[in-house]
Every structure is written in structure tokens, then in C-alpha cells.
Amino acid sequence: MSTESHLRLVWVYPDLLSTYGDRGNLLILEHRAALRGLPVECVEVRSDRPLPADGDIYLLGGGEDGPQSLAAQRLIADGGLHRAANRGAVVFAVCAGYQLLGRSFYAKGTQYSGLGLLDLHSDRGPSRAVGELAGDIDARLGLPPLTGFENHGGRTHLGPEAHPLARVTAGIGNDGTTEGAWRGRILGTYSHGPALARNPALADLLLQWAVGGALAPVDNTWPERLRKERLSAVTPS
Amino acid sequence: MTTKKLPLRAKLATSATRSAAALSRVTGRGDGSVIGGRIGLMIDPNLLSELAAGRHIVLISGTNGKTTTTRLTTAAMSVLGDVASNALGANMPTGHTSALAKAGPTPYAVLETDEHYLPQVLDATRPRVVALLNLSRDQLDRAKEVAMMAALWRETLASRDVQVVANADDPMVTWAAQAAEHVTWVAAGQRWHDDSWVCPECGSPIERIGEVWRCTGCALHRPVPEWTIQREGVVDPTGMYHEVKLQLPGRVNRANAATALAVAAHFGVRVADALPRLAEVKSVAGRYAMVERDGRLIRLLLAKNPAGWLEAFDMADDVPTLLSINARDPDGLDTSWLYDVDFSPLRGRRVLISGDRAMDLAVRLTVNGIPFEHVPSFRQAAAAVPPGRLEVIANYTAFQDIRAELDRVN
Numbered sequence: 001m002s003t004e005s006h007l008r009l010v011w012v013y014p015d016l017l018s019t020y021g022d023r024g025n026l027l028i029l030e031h032r033a034a035l036r037g038l039p040v041e042c043v044e045v046r047s048d049r050p051l052p053a054d055g056d057i058y059l060l061g062g063g064e065d066g067p068q069s070l071a072a073q074r075l076i077a078d079g080g081l082h083r084a085a086n087r088g089a090v091v092f093a094v095c096a097g098y099q100l101l102g103r104s105f106y107a108k109g110t111q112y113s114g115l116g117l118l119d120l121h122s123d124r125g126p127s128r129a130v131g132e133l134a135g136d137i138d139a140r141l142g143l144p145p146l147t148g149f150e151n152h153g154g155r156t157h158l159g160p161e162a163h164p165l166a167r168v169t170a171g172i173g174n175d176g177t178t179e180g181a182w183r184g185r186i187l188g189t190y191s192h193g194p195a196l197a198r199n200p201a202l203a204d205l206l207l208q209w210a211v212g213g214a215l216a217p218v219d220n221t222w223p224e225r226l227r228k229e230r231l232s233a234v235t236p237s
Numbered sequence: 238m239t240t241k242k243l244p245l246r247a248k249l250a251t252s253a254t255r256s257a258a259a260l261s262r263v264t265g266r267g268d269g270s271v272i273g274g275r276i277g278l279m280i281d282p283n284l285l286s287e288l289a290a291g292r293h294i295v296l297i298s299g300t301n302g303k304t305t306t307t308r309l310t311t312a313a314m315s316v317l318g319d320v321a322s323n324a325l326g327a328n329m330p331t332g333h334t335s336a337l338a339k340a341g342p343t344p345y346a347v348l349e350t351d352e353h354y355l356p357q358v359l360d361a362t363r364p365r366v367v368a369l370l371n372l373s374r375d376q377l378d379r380a381k382e383v384a385m386m387a388a389l390w391r392e393t394l395a396s397r398d399v400q401v402v403a404n405a406d407d408p409m410v411t412w413a414a415q416a417a418e419h420v421t422w423v424a425a426g427q428r429w430h431d432d433s434w435v436c437p438e439c440g441s442p443i444e445r446i447g448e449v450w451r452c453t454g455c456a457l458h459r460p461v462p463e464w465t466i467q468r469e470g471v472v473d474p475t476g477m478y479h480e481v482k483l484q485l486p487g488r489v490n491r492a493n494a495a496t497a498l499a500v501a502a503h504f505g506v507r508v509a510d511a512l513p514r515l516a517e518v519k520s521v522a523g524r525y526a527m528v529e530r531d532g533r534l535i536r537l538l539l540a541k542n543p544a545g546w547l548e549a550f551d552m553a554d555d556v557p558t559l560l561s562i563n564a565r566d567p568d569g570l571d572t573s574w575l576y577d578v579d580f581s582p583l584r585g586r587r588v589l590i591s592g593d594r595a596m597d598l599a600v601r602l603t604v605n606g607i608p609f610e611h612v613p614s615f616r617q618a619a620a621a622v623p624p625g626r627l628e629v630i631a632n633y634t635a636f637q638d639i640r641a642e643l644d645r646v647n
């Protein structure tokens with residue numbers, strides 16, 4: 001945690017990378033930190049401002065093609081996210097934000113350089129992936145199955161230095177087989193929008209990484225009921 | 238226009254449209270406006286053009302407020318004579334065909350038009366006026382993204398000679414409408430800003446100071462509106478203030494009324510003549526009407542997307558409130574938008590939740606710090622609250638389900 005003992009949550013470029021309820025992940029982290037009595041500071045950084053280097057968790061959301069390529073260019077020029085990642089800050093990215101953490105991605109038919117924070121590249125798929133997404137998460141992370149909703153036209157190919165976040169059990173994810181990627185404290189997923197609403201244990205993992213210790217348990221009645229409903233909707237009975 | 242002038246095939250198709258619609262109604266399969274039009278267009282693919290020919294047509298489009306503005310515009314235009322309209326919200330060409338066939342020959346028609354279908358319907362009906370209300374995120378798992386929709390409108394309007402009435406407070410609508418040669422600007426407001434922070438022309442940030450907005454990178458800016466909302470009324474292009482008394486709640490409906498008045502003015506309707514007609518509208522396809530059941534006074538508000546929810550909170554009274562959410566095909570399958578809505582205005586009210594996707598709403602309200610009770614059905618929600626007012630805010634199919642339980646109130 002940063003020196004002021006506030007957990008700093010940084011929402012990167014809400015003016016460019018915000019569609020589909022992306023604010024949800026910020027709100028959920030803030031809520032679950034508050035339940036543990038952790039003081040939180042939420043910082044929304046527009047794309048014309050420098051990115052603070054002292055954040056604890058950086059959040060990147062989804063975006064349309066134009067804003068996505070613009071966000072990547074500005075993040076590369078700014079360098080703040082690289083500096084934060086290098087000193088061990090947590091980065092959580094969804095959809096377009098996830099793609100731009102890789103080495104390259106396609107937007108409006110053109111290949112753009114990504115930030116290279118994850119060893120992966122993205123291209124266009126044969127069709128748009130829209131619908132429920134579920135998968136068994138990498139056992140090293142110690143999390144229950146992933147559940148989400150995906151809506152993307154890209155496909156993502158992982159290099160040797162990126163671990164798949166999950167093995168797909170429903171939906172497409174990266175390529176129909178794996179979904180998302182992680183390395184160190186950088187984690188990306190195609191589970192779009194408020195991905196953490198259905199994955200409270202993943203939200204807690206990000207918080208644990210940031211605070212460097214275990215968190216007290218909290219009441220998960222409603223998130224668990226939501227998870228059960230969504231996972232059973234994609235599991236053939 | 239008279240039915241006699243219709244070619245034989247069109248006459249046959251018109252009559253098939255009407256009888257199929259009637260059959261669909263008596264068999265209880267629906268209001269018939271889609272199936273009738275579909276059959277008519279199968280017999281005669283040009284039927285919509287033929288039915289539109291000779292009428293003065295108005296198209297109303299936008300993400301929110303289409304059905305209400307269509308109803309208000311129809312009311313304003315009725316000063317001049319009979320007006321055909323797809324009042325029930327079937328807003329694609331099948332619905333338009335059915336509405337015009339059913340109405341018979343009328344000098345005027347006001348047609349609510351789905352945003353995606355605007356180019357086709359413009360070509361088929363050759364309207365005198367097109368009103369553009371707003372553009373925001375809506376059913377994103379399948380709808381066009383906002384910038385793409387604005388680009389489609391812009392391209393459509395650049396190549397057609399039509400009078401446009403457009404919302405000067407919405408940058409996306411403004412950019413699209415500016416392509417047209419003749420535009421009347423209405424300051425219809427924009428409570429929801431999150432889809433217009435980036436300029437559709439050049440990609441630079443859009444800056445807002447009060448109601449004025451401008452692009453920081455190019456010349457796109459808020460046009461000077463000819464119609465504005467002031468206090469409880471509207472100011473017309475001559476600068477005259479008119480008090481607007483509506484039975485429909487909220488500022489957004491005053492704005493919809495301003496758009497209706499601006500449209501009708503293009504046909505020579507005077508504001509003073511239109512206002513009493515607007516005041517008669519008390520319900521729009523089940524929305525806004527107060528229904529009494531077992532001592533509960535229940536009002537239904539429809540909210541289909543984040544911008545619509547913000548408007549609904551503005552309209553809703555401070556009373557026990559049921560929120561009901563589905564994610565069936567017509568709603569869009571994705572519930573992520575729940576996190577684009579700040580439910581704080583409901584804090585302090587008794588909140589009940591229901592619908593297919595009540596669990597998504599439960600998690601959202603928990604994160605928002607709003608206490609709630611989960612009820613399995615509308616009936617149980619009504620039973621759970623004491624006699625008195627109950628406000629219901631629901632998205633599309635949840636709204637229709639509740640409306641059916643209330644015996645299809647109008």
C-alpha cells in the first residue's frame with residue numbers, strides 16, 4: 001500500500017476506456033475495501049492528464065476502436081503505467097484495456113503497438129464473441145470458476161511469458177480455449193464491464209496483492225447467488 | 238391521399254395487413270402491428286412507400302423518448318387534421334406499414350423510427366421533418382456503438398433534402414444533424430454525458446461549461462437553440478415563453494413537448510393551439526398512467542438504458558419503489574449497464590427488486606449501499622407495501638410483464 005496508508009485505486013482514462021459498465025470494477029473494489037475498513041482513494045485520470053505513479057491498483061476498461069488506439073498511444077507516451085507496473089502495482093484490465101496491455105492489437109483494420117506489459121498479441125476473430133463466458137481459473141491463483149459476459153471482436157494469442165487466466169468452459173475468451181492472461185500482478189480478461197461483480201474472490205485477490213496480506217471475510221450472499229445463477233445458466237444440466 | 242389511388246397489389250396488401258393485424262389481436266397473440274405489416278410487405282415490398290405517398294410524414298428517432306415524443310407530436314399535429322401513428326412503439330418498417338394501413342388515408346403521419354432503420358424509412362416515406370432526440374448506449378451486446386450510430390445518421394442526412402429538428406444539447410446528435418441543410422435546434426437537455434466526452438469529428442475531448450459544450454480540438458460546438466426549456470415551460474424562436482402543463486412527469490417530458498412543438502411549427506401549428514392537445518396526453522403505451530389495485534396506486538415507468546434510468550429517477554416520486562430487470566432478447570442480454578447507473582437517488586426510499594436478473598440488481602444495490610428486499614413477482618411486491626403509492630421502474634420486457642399483470646393498462 002502507498003505511504004499515506006490510503007489504498008489508491010486509479011481508473012485509467014475513463015474518457016476513452018469506458019463502455020459497458022466499466023465503472024463497476026472501481027466501485028466494487030472500493031466497496032469491498034471499505035467493508036474491511038481500508039481507507040480508499042479513487043482517482044479518475046482523464047487521457048489529457050499524466051498518470052500518477054503511486055497508485056496501488058490501476059483499472060483499464062473497454063473502449064471502441066478509435067479511443068482504444070488513442071489510449072494506447074497516450075499510455076506509451078506517458079510511461080506512468082510502465083513505471084507503476086515495474087514497482088509492483090496491480091493492473092486489472094478488461095476487453096480493449098486488456099488487448100492494449102499486450103504487444104500489439106488491431107483497431108479499425110490497423111495494427112497498433114500495445115504497452116507490452118503482457119506477452120500477448122490480438123487480432124480480429126472470424127466473428128464477434130457475444131454472450132456468457134465461464135472458465136476454470138489457473139490453479140495457482142486459488143480462485144473459484146470465472147463467470148462473465150463477453151462482447152468483443154478480437155482474438156488474443158498468448159506468448160510464453162503470459163499465463164492464461166482460465167480454461168474456457170463456456171464462450172470464447174482469447175480463442176475458444178483459454179481466457180484472459182496474467183503475469184505477476186498484471187491481470188487481463190475478456191469478461192467485460194463489471195467483471196468483479198460476479199467474481200468477488202478475484203476482486204479480493206487484487207486487494208490482497210495491493211495490501212500485501214490476507215483480508216477479513218465478508219458477507220457474500222448476493223454475489224454468491226448471482227454466481228450460482230450465472231454459472232448454472234451455462235452448465236448443461 | 239386516398240385508398241383509391243393505390244395500385245391493385247398495394248390495395249390487396251393493405252387489406253391483408255389490416256386483417257392479419259385484426260386476427261392477431263383477437264387471437265391474443267399481440268397488438269398485430271408487426272405481423273400485419275410483415276404480411277403486407279410480403280405481398281407488396283413497396284407497400285410502405287405507397288402508403289406514405291401523399292401524406293405529410295414526420296419521423297421521430299433517438300435512443301430514449303421516441304414513443305412519448307411521437308405521442309406528443311401526434312397530439313400537436315392533430316390540430317391540423319387526422320394523424321396516423323405507430324403509437325404502440327412498433328418502430329420498424331413492418332410497424333410503420335401496419336400503422337399506415339390501419340389508419341386509412343390521413344393527411345399526416347408521425348412515425349417513431351428505430352435508430353438503425355432511419356436510412357431505410359427515410360427513403361421509403363420521404364418525410365417532411367425528422368426529429369432527432371438523443372443518442373446513448375443501449376443494448377450494447379448487439380446495437381451499434383454510439384459513435385457508429387451517429388455516423389450512420391450523419392451520412393444519411395447529408396444526402397437527403399429534409400428538415401431536421403435536433404437536440405442541441407447532445408454532441409452526437411448535433412454532429413449527425415449538422416450534415417443536414419435545414420436544422421431547427423432544440424435545447425432538449427442531456428442528463429447522461431458518458432457517451433459524449435469524445436468528439437465524433439476529431440476525437441478530442443469535449444468540454445462542458447454549464448449547458449454549453451464545445452470540442453477542444455475542432456469547431457464542433459453547441460449550436461444556438463431556437464427552442465429552449467425555461468422553468469415550467471418553453472421559449473419559442475420568437476422569444477415568447479409558454480407555460481407547458483403536462484400530465485406526464487419530469488423535465489425530460491417538457492423537453493419532449495418542446496420537440497413536438499418545434500416539429501408541429503414546421504407545419505404551421507401555433508404553440509397556443511398545440512398546448513391544450515399536449516395537456517390531454519396522460520399515458521403513453523402503459524407508461525406514466527396511475528393504476529389502482531387493492532388500494533395501491535401504481536405508476537409504471539419504463540427505463541431501458543442508463544440515460545433512461547437517470548430520467549426515471551427524476552420522474553419518480555419519493556415513495557416505495559419496485560425495480561424490475563430482465564435480460565431477454567428485446568432488453569439486450571448484458572446487464573453491465575447497471576453499473577453505469579447511480580442508484581443513489583433511491584436512498585432513503587423502500588426499494589424492492591424483482592425480475593429475471595434481480596440478482597444482478599441485488600449485487601449492484603449492495604455496492605451502491607442501497608438496502609432492498611427481493612420479491613419473486615410484481616404481485617408480491619404490491620402485497621408487500623402498505624396501501625398508497627407504489628412506483629415501478631422496469632426495463633423493457635419486465636415492464637411488459639408487469640403491464641400484462643395490470644391487464645394491459647393504457
Ligand SMILES: [Zn+2]
Binds near residue numbers: 436437456
Ligand atoms: Zn472535435
